[in-house]
Amino acid sequence: MGLSNTIALLLISNLMFGVLGNAQLTSDFYSTTCPNVTVIARGLLEQASRSDVRLTAQVMRLHFHDCFVNGCDGSVLLDAALADGVEGEKEAFQNAGSLGGFEVIDEIKTALENVCPGVVSCADILAITAEISVSLAGGPSWDVLLGRRDGRTANRDDAVAALPLGPDSLDILTTKFSEHNLDTTDLVALSGAHTFGRVQCAAITNRVNNFDGINGQSDPSVEPAFLQTLRRQCPRGGSPTALVNLDPTSPDSFDNDYFKNLQNNRGVLESDQILFSSRGAPTVPLVNRFAENQSEFFRIFARSMIKMGNVKTLTGTEGEIRRDCRRVN
Numbered sequence: 001m002g003l004s005n006t007i008a009l010l011l012i013s014n015l016m017f018g019v020l021g022n023a024q025l026t027s028d029f030y031s032t033t034c035p036n037v038t039v040i041a042r043g044l045l046e047q048a049s050r051s052d053v054r055l056t057a058q059v060m061r062l063h064f065h066d067c068f069v070n071g072c073d074g075s076v077l078l079d080a081a082l083a084d085g086v087e088g089e090k091e092a093f094q095n096a097g098s099l100g101g102f103e104v105i106d107e108i109k110t111a112l113e114n115v116c117p118g119v120v121s122c123a124d125i126l127a128i129t130a131e132i133s134v135s136l137a138g139g140p141s142w143d144v145l146l147g148r149r150d151g152r153t154a155n156r157d158d159a160v161a162a163l164p165l166g167p168d169s170l171d172i173l174t175t176k177f178s179e180h181n182l183d184t185t186d187l188v189a190l191s192g193a194h195t196f197g198r199v200q201c202a203a204i205t206n207r208v209n210n211f212d213g214i215n216g217q218s219d220p221s222v223e224p225a226f227l228q229t230l231r232r233q234c235p236r237g238g239s240p241t242a243l244v245n246l247d248p249t250s251p252d253s254f255d256n257d258y259f260k261n262l263q264n265n266r267g268v269l270e271s272d273q274i275l276f277s278s279r280g281a282p283t284v285p286l287v288n289r290f291a292e293n294q295s296e297f298f299r300i301f302a303r304s305m306i307k308m309g310n311v312k313t314l315t316g317t318e319g320e321i322r323r324d325c326r327r328v329n
C-alpha cells in the first residue's frame with residue numbers, strides 16, 4: 001500500500017472515530033427514556049436558587065471541576081467515605097471548603113430516580129444544570145449534549161494536578177486547558193464564568209497583601225482604587241473564608257462585565273487579569289472582543305461549554321448510571 005493510501009486511511013479512520021465518538025452524545029438522548037429531565041432539573045434548581053443567589057455559580061463550577069479531572073464522568077460528586085478505595089476529589093485543596101451545590105444535585109437526582117429510575121447519569125445532570133444555571137443568571141442557552149455515563153472512580157491527585165490555580169502563569173493555564181483539547185479562545189471564553197459567584201479571601205490575600213511573598217506588596221496589575229477595595233474586603237490577617245464577588249460590577253448576573261473589568265484592571269484573580277495584562281498575548285484581543293460584544297461572548301461561551309462537556313466522556317456500556325451521585329453503585 002502506498003504512502004498516500006496509508007495517509008488517506010488514517011485520515012478516514014480518524015474522521016470516523018471522531019464522528020462516532022461525538023455521535024454518542026446527543027441533545028435528545030433522554031427523549032424517550034426520561035423526556036422531562038430538563039424540566040425537572042430546571043424547576044428544582046430555580047426553586048433552590050431563589051433562597052441562595054450564589055447557587056447557580058456553584059453548580060456551574062461543578063461541571064468544570066468534573067470535566068477537568070479525568071473527563072465529565074461525575075467523579076467530582078463522589079464522597080470519599082462512601083466509595084470503597086476512592087480518594088474523593090472533594091478533598092483536593094482546590095475543592096475542599098470551596099465547592100458547593102451538592103445538595104441540589106442530590107435533590108434533582110432523587111426526583112429523576114422517582115420518574116425514570118437508573119436512566120439519567122450524574123455526569124449529565126452536571127452538564128444540564130450548568131446550562132440551566134447560566135441561563136437562569138441571564139446568560140446564553142444552548143442544546144446540551146447528553147448520554148454520558150458515570151465513572152466508578154475518582155482521583156484526588158489528578159484533581160490537584162489538573163485544576164487551574166489563581167497564580168498559574170498564562171503558559172500553565174494554556175497547557176491545563178490544551179490537555180482537554182481546549183484552546184486559547186476556550187480559555188478566555190470559559191474564564192468569563194467568573195462573571196458570577198464568589199471567591200474566598202484565602203485565594204486573593206497573597207495577591208493584594210503579600211505578592212511574591214513580600215509582606216505588604218501587591219500585584220502591580222491591580223488598578224489602585226480596586227486594590228484598596230480588595231484590601232478592605234480581605235485585610236491581612238482577616239478571615240480566610242470571607243467572600244468577595246468575582247465580578248464587582250454585576251456579581252450575580254451572567255454578562256460580559258467580567259471582560260470590561262479586565263480592561264479596567266479590575267480582575268479579581270491573577271488568572272483573570274493575566275488574560276488582559278500579558279502584553280502581546282493572544283488572549284488580549286479575545287478579551288477586547290468579548291468586552292465589546294456580549295452576544296459574541298455568549299455565542300463562543302456556549303460553544304466552549306459544549307466542547308468542555310465532551311472531554312473524555314464515558315458512553316455506551318462504559319461506566320454506570322449511579323443511583324446516588326455520591327457513591328458508586
Ligand code: HEM
Pocket residue numbers: 054057058060061064097098099100164165166167168173190191193194196197198199200201203246269271
Ligand atoms: C482559568 C482558570 C481558572 C482558575 C484559576 C479558577 C479559580 C477559581 C477560584 C480560586 C475560585 C474561588 C474559589 C474559592 O475561593 O472558594 C473560582 C470560583 C469560580 N469559578 Fe473558577 N477558575 C478558573 C476557571 C473557571 C472556569 C473555566 C469556570 C467555568 C466554566 C469557572 C467557574 C467558576 C465559578 C462559577 C466560580 C464561583 C463559584 C462560587 O461562587 O462558589 N472557573 N475559580
Ligand SMILES: *[C@@H]1O[C@H](CO)[C@@H](O)[C@H](O)[C@H]1NC(C)=O
Pocket residue numbers: 035036039115
Ligand atoms: C412532564 O411534565 C409535565 C408538566 O411538568 C407533565 O404534565 C407531564 O405529564 C410530564 N411527562 C412525563 C412523561 O412525565
Ligand SMILES: *[C@@H]1O[C@H](CO)[C@@H](O)[C@H](O)[C@H]1NC(C)=O
Pocket residue numbers: 293294295296299
Ligand atoms: C456581535 O456578535 C454577534 C454574534 O456573534 C454578531 O452577530 C454581531 O454582528 C456582532 N456585533 C457587532 C457590532 O460586531
